[in-house]
Amino acid sequence: MKNFAHLIEVLDQTTKTNEKVDALAQYFRLASDKDKVWVIALLSGRRPPRAVNTSLLRQWASESAGIENWLFEETYHIVGDLAETIALLVSSNNPKTAEEMPALHEILESLIPLKNAEEDQKKIFVCTYWSKFDYLSCFAFNKFFTGGFRLGVSQRLMTKALEKYTQIEADEIALKLMGNWDPQKVSFESLILAENKEAHEAKPYPFYLAYALEDDFSALGDVSLWAIEHKWDGIRAQLVFRNNSVYLWSRGEELINAQFPELLSLGQVLQTSCVLDGELLAFQDKKPLPFSALQKRLGRKKSSEKLRAEIPVVFMAYDLLEYQAEDLRAQPYSKRRQQLERFSFGGPLQLSERITPAHWSQVEEEKGRSKEKGSEGLMLKKLDAPYRVGRKKGEWFKSKLDPMTVDAVLTYAMRGHGRRSNLYTDFTFGLWHTSTEKEAELVTFAKAYSGLTDKEFVEVNQWIKKNTIARFGPVRQVNAELVFEIAFEGVSKSSRHKSGYATRFPRILRWRKDKTIEEANHLHDLEALLQ
Amino acid sequence: MKDPLLEFSDKGIYCPKADVYLDPWRPVDKAIISHAHADHSRWGHKKYIAHEHSVPIMQHRLGDIEVAAKKWGESFSINGVRFSLHPAGHIVGSSQIKASYKGETWVFSGDYKLHHDHYTTPFEPQKCDVFITECTFGIPAFRWPDQEQVMEQIRNWWQQNAANGVTSVLFGYSLGKAQRLSYHLNDAIAPLLLHPVIYAHNEVVHSVKPLPMHQKLDQGVDPKAHRGALIIAPPNTQDAQWLKKWEPYKTAAASGWMATRGARRRRGYDTGFVLSDHGDFNELNTAVRASEAESVICTHGYTEIYSKYLNSKGIRATTADTPFEEEPNES
Ligand SMILES: [Zn+2]
Numbered sequence: 001m002k003n004f005a006h007l008i009e010v011l012d013q014t015t016k017t018n019e020k021v022d023a024l025a026q027y028f029r030l031a032s033d034k035d036k037v038w039v040i041a042l043l044s045g046r047r048p049p050r051a052v053n054t055s056l057l058r059q060w061a062s063e064s065a066g067i068e069n070w071l072f073e074e075t076y077h078i079v080g081d082l083a084e085t086i087a088l089l090v091s092s093n094n095p096k097t098a099e100e101m102p103a104l105h106e107i108l109e110s111l112i113p114l115k116n117a118e119e120d121q122k123k124i125f126v127c128t129y130w131s132k133f134d135y136l137s138c139f140a141f142n143k144f145f146t147g148g149f150r151l152g153v154s155q156r157l158m159t160k161a162l163e164k165y166t167q168i169e170a171d172e173i174a175l176k177l178m179g180n181w182d183p184q185k186v187s188f189e190s191l192i193l194a195e196n197k198e199a200h201e202a203k204p205y206p207f208y209l210a211y212a213l214e215d216d217f218s219a220l221g222d223v224s225l226w227a228i229e230h231k232w233d234g235i236r237a238q239l240v241f242r243n244n245s246v247y248l249w250s251r252g253e254e255l256i257n258a259q260f261p262e263l264l265s266l267g268q269v270l271q272t273s274c275v276l277d278g279e280l281l282a283f284q285d286k287k288p289l290p291f292s293a294l295q296k297r298l299g300r301k302k303s304s305e306k307l308r309a310e311i312p313v314v315f316m317a318y319d320l321l322e323y324q325a326e327d328l329r330a331q332p333y334s335k336r337r338q339q340l341e342r343f344s345f346g347g348p349l350q351l352s353e354r355i356t357p358a359h360w361s362q363v364e365e366e367k368g369r370s371k372e373k374g375s376e377g378l379m380l381k382k383l384d385a386p387y388r389v390g391r392k393k394g395e396w397f398k399s400k401l402d403p404m405t406v407d408a409v410l411t412y413a414m415r416g417h418g419r420r421s422n423l424y425t426d427f428t429f430g431l432w433h434t435s436t437e438k439e440a441e442l443v444t445f446a447k448a449y450s451g452l453t454d455k456e457f458v459e460v461n462q463w464i465k466k467n468t469i470a471r472f473g474p475v476r477q478v479n480a481e482l483v484f485e486i487a488f489e490g491v492s493k494s495s496r497h498k499s500g501y502a503t504r505f506p507r508i509l510r511w512r513k514d515k516t517i518e519e520a521n522h523l524h525d526l527e528a529l530l531q
Numbered sequence: 532m533k534d535p536l537l538e539f540s541d542k543g544i545y546c547p548k549a550d551v552y553l554d555p556w557r558p559v560d561k562a563i564i565s566h567a568h569a570d571h572s573r574w575g576h577k578k579y580i581a582h583e584h585s586v587p588i589m590q591h592r593l594g595d596i597e598v599a600a601k602k603w604g605e606s607f608s609i610n611g612v613r614f615s616l617h618p619a620g621h622i623v624g625s626s627q628i629k630a631s632y633k634g635e636t637w638v639f640s641g642d643y644k645l646h647h648d649h650y651t652t653p654f655e656p657q658k659c660d661v662f663i664t665e666c667t668f669g670i671p672a673f674r675w676p677d678q679e680q681v682m683e684q685i686r687n688w689w690q691q692n693a694a695n696g697v698t699s700v701l702f703g704y705s706l707g708k709a710q711r712l713s714y715h716l717n718d719a720i721a722p723l724l725l726h727p728v729i730y731a732h733n734e735v736v737h738s739v740k741p742l743p744m745h746q747k748l749d750q751g752v753d754p755k756a757h758r759g760a761l762i763i764a765p766p767n768t769q770d771a772q773w774l775k776k777w778e779p780y781k782t783a784a785a786s787g788w789m790a791t792r793g794a795r796r797r798r799g800y801d802t803g804f805v806l807s808d809h810g811d812f813n814e815l816n817t818a819v820r821a822s823e824a825e826s827v828i829c830t831h832g833y834t835e836i837y838s839k840y841l842n843s844k845g846i847r848a849t850t851a852d853t854p855f856e857e858e859p860n861e862s
Contacts, residue, residue, distance in 0.1 A: 013796075013802065071670075071671065071836070071840055074836045075836075078672065079791055080793055088673075093674055093676055093677075094680075422788070465854070
C-alpha cells in the first residue's frame with residue numbers, strides 16, 4: 001500500500017505527462033505482479049464494487065474524528081475532496097512503514113466480499129483500516145470507495161507506462177486490456193506479456209490535426225483547391241474495421257468501444273476492411289445534439305439501453321485512411337475522399353457533407369450557418385494533401401466561430417470546492433435589467449472560473465475579502481464594482497437561471513479595469529445573441 | 532451595558548479608555564504591536580510599543596520609527612488601563628497583548644502557535660475574560676505532524692535531490708519560517724544557502740536571539756561549486772530570474788497550507804512540507820480553554836466555522852472582521 005500511496009502522491013504532484021508515465025513505470029518495476037494487475041484494473045476503471053456509500057463514510061469519519069456532522073461537512077467543503085477530508089481527519093499522524101500496512105491486492109480483494117456484509121461489519125472494517133494508515137495511504141484507501149483517483153492518468157498514459165516497462169507497444173496493450181477480465185484471477189503474465197494476435201489488428205493511425213486559420217479565407221488562394229466541410233462539435237475518432245471487428249479510438253488514442261456499443265455493428269455496413277477518420281457525434285433528427293449530450297455518453301463506462309435511446313450517436317466520417325489492408329495516407333485527400341464516398345451511408349454511419357462553393361464569400365456565408373447546422377465553424381483541407389501525422393501547418397485548417405462576449409459585473413464569489421481551498425475561485429456575474437416598475441438591477445446570468453492570470457486572481461481574492469456585503473456559507477456577496485468580459489459559446493433560454501438564459505462554456509476573458517459598472521451590458525444584449 | 536474594553540474600529544482593534552490601537556491597519560497616534568509581520572506591524576503610526584525582540588526587526592522593515600520596547604510580563608499603564616505583552620510562540624518577539632481595567636481583562640492573541648519550535652519563545656497562556664483569537668487554521672482538517680518528522684522529510688527530499696545533482700529550493704516566509712528552518716537545518720548534506728532577503732532578516736534576528744549563520748546567496752556564488760545545495764528563499768521569489776542559474780532544481784514550500792492537496796497544487800510547488808507558525812485546530816482549542824475566557828472573538832481565518840464550533844462546545848464566541856491578510860506564505 002505504501003508504494004501505491006507514493007505513486008498517487010507523485011501523480012498528484014505533477015501535471016507533466018512524461019513524469020506521470022515515469023512514475024507509473026517505476027511503480028510497475030517495484031510492485032508485485034498481483035499489485036500490478038490491480039493497479040491496471042483500477043486505472044482502467046475496474047475497481048471493486050463500491051462496498052460502502054459516501055454518506056456512511058462521512059458519518060463514520062465524523063464519529064472517528066469526534067466532531068459533529070455540520071463541522072465535517074464544512075471541512076469537506078473547504079478541503080474539496082471527500083477522500084482527502086477523511087484522511088486529514090482520521091489517519092494516523094505518524095508515518096507508517098510498508099510492513100505496518102497491508103498489501104494493495106489484499107485490501108482490494110477484501111473489498112469484494114465486503115459489499116454483502118452487514119453494516120456494522122463494514123464499519124469495523126473501514127474504521128480499523130483508517131487507524132492503520134498514514135495520511136497518504138488513508139487517502140488512497142478512501143478513493144477505493146469514492147472513486148475518481150485516476151489523477152489525470154488516462155488509459156493511454158497507463159498503457160504508455162506499461163510500454164516503457166515491458167517494451168510492448170502501447171496500442172497492443174490497450175487491446176489486451178479490452179473486454180472482461182478479473183483482476184483476482186488473471187496474472188500479469190497472461191494479461192500483458194502473452195502474445196495477442198487481435199491486439200495487432202486493432203491499431204489506429206496517428207491523427208492528423210488542423211491549425212486554426214488566423215487570416216481571411218482569401219489568403220488560402222484558389223477556393224477550388226480546397227475541400228470544405230463543417231467542423232463538427234463531437235470527439236475526433238478513428239473507426240478501425242479489420243478481420244470482422246470494429247474498434248473505436250478517440251483522439252487521445254483510447255479505445256472507446258464500451259461507451260458506444262451501437263457503433264460496433266457498423267462492420268456489416270462497411271463490409272470491406274478499412275480505417276475511417278471522423279467525428280463521434282450525438283445525433284438526432286438529422287442534426288447534431290450539443291456536445292454536452294455526447295459528454296453524458298462518454299462519462300459512462302458502459303452505456304445503458306435507455307441512455308442509448310435518449311442520446312443516439314453517429315460516426316460522421318470524413319476521411320479514409322486504409323482500404324482493403326492498403327494504407328492510403330500518402331494519397332491526396334481528393335482520392336481518399338472519392339473512395340470514402342463509395343460506402344453506403346445512413347443511420348449510425350454518416351458522411352460529412354462537402355461544400356462546393358464557387359467563391360470565398362460563399363464560404364463565409366456557410367460559416368454563418370454553422371449555428372443552425374450545429375457545428376463549431378468550418379474545416380478546410382487542401383485537396384492534394386496527404387494525411388500527415390500530428391499538427392502541420394499549411395494544408396488543414398479550422399475556422400471556428402468567434403465566442404460571444406459581454407461585460408458583466410462580479411456579484412458573488414464562492415470558496416473553491418476542490419483544488420483551491422481557502423480561496424475564492426467560483427465567480428458569479430450579473431447583467432443589468434430594468435423591469436417596468438423598478439430601477440435597474442443586476443441579474444445573475446453566469447458563473448465562471450478560469451481566465452484570470454495568477455496575479456489578477458490574487459488581486460481579486462484580496463478585493464473580495466475587503467468588499468464582502470453578506471455571507472451565505474461558502475458564498476460571499478460582494479460590492480458591485482468589478483467588471484469582467486465574459487466569453488461563451490452559445491446562449492439558450494433557461495428556467496434554471498434567474499436571468500432566464502443559460503450560456504455555454506462561460507469563462508472570464510479579461511478583467512475590464514477600464515470599465516465602470518454602469519458600462520456593463522444589459523440582459524437584452526444577451527437576448528440579442530440568442531439565435 | 533458597559534462599553535467593551537477593546538472594540539473593532541475601521542483603523543484597528545481600539546481601546547477607547549487608553550486611546551491606543553492594537554495592530555492597527557491605518558495610521559494612528561499610538562499602536563501596540565503584537566509582532567513584526569507586515570500585516571500586523573504597519574508603516575505610518577506616530578508611536579509604536581512592542582516587545583524588545585520585535586523592535587530591531589520592525590526598524591529593519593519600517594525604517595526610522597519611534598518605538599518603545601517592553602519585556603515580557605512588564606506591565607505599563609496608559610490612561611489607567613494596564614497593558615502587558617506575553618509570548619505567543621509565533622515568531623521571534625511575537626506577543627499576546629493583555630489589557631486590564633477595573634478588574635476586567637482582555638487578551639488579543641496576535642498570531643500564535645502552541646507547539647514548540649525550539650527557537651521561538653513558547654506560548655504562555657493568559658487567563659482573561661475576553662480572548663480575541665486568530666483562527667487561520669480553525670477547521671479540524673489541520674492537524675500538524677511532529678516538527679522533527681517534517682524536518683526529516685525535508686532532509687530526505689534534499690538528500691534525494693542532491694544525489695540526483697538537483698538543487699533544492701525551499702520557500703519559506705522570510706520572517707519566522709526562514710529562521711526556524713535555519714535553526715534546524717545544517718550543511719551536512721550539501722551547502723545551505725540563504726537568499727539575501729532572508730540572510731538580512733537572519734542577521735537582524737540573530738542580534739536579539741542567536742541563530743546558526745549560514746552562507747549568503749550572493750551574485751558571486753557559483754552553482755557549479757555548490758551542487759546539490761539547498762536554498763532557502765522567500766515565496767515571492769518563486770518566479771525570479773536568479774533561479775535559472777540553479778537549474779536543474781526542485782521547489783518546495785514549508786507552510787501549514789501545504790496540508791491540503793488543493794493548496795499544494797494551486798501554488799505550483801513540486802513538494803509541500805506541513806510546517807506552520809500558526810496553531811492547528813487542536814492548538815486553538817487548547818489556547819481557548821487555557822484562557823478560561825467567558826467569551827471569545829474570532830478574528831482571522833475560518834472565523835465563522837470556528838466560532839460556531841466554540842458555541843457548540845458551550846463557549847460564547849463571535850466573529851470580527853480584520854484585514855489581516857490571509858497571507859498563505861507566512862503561515
Ligand atoms: Zn504573523
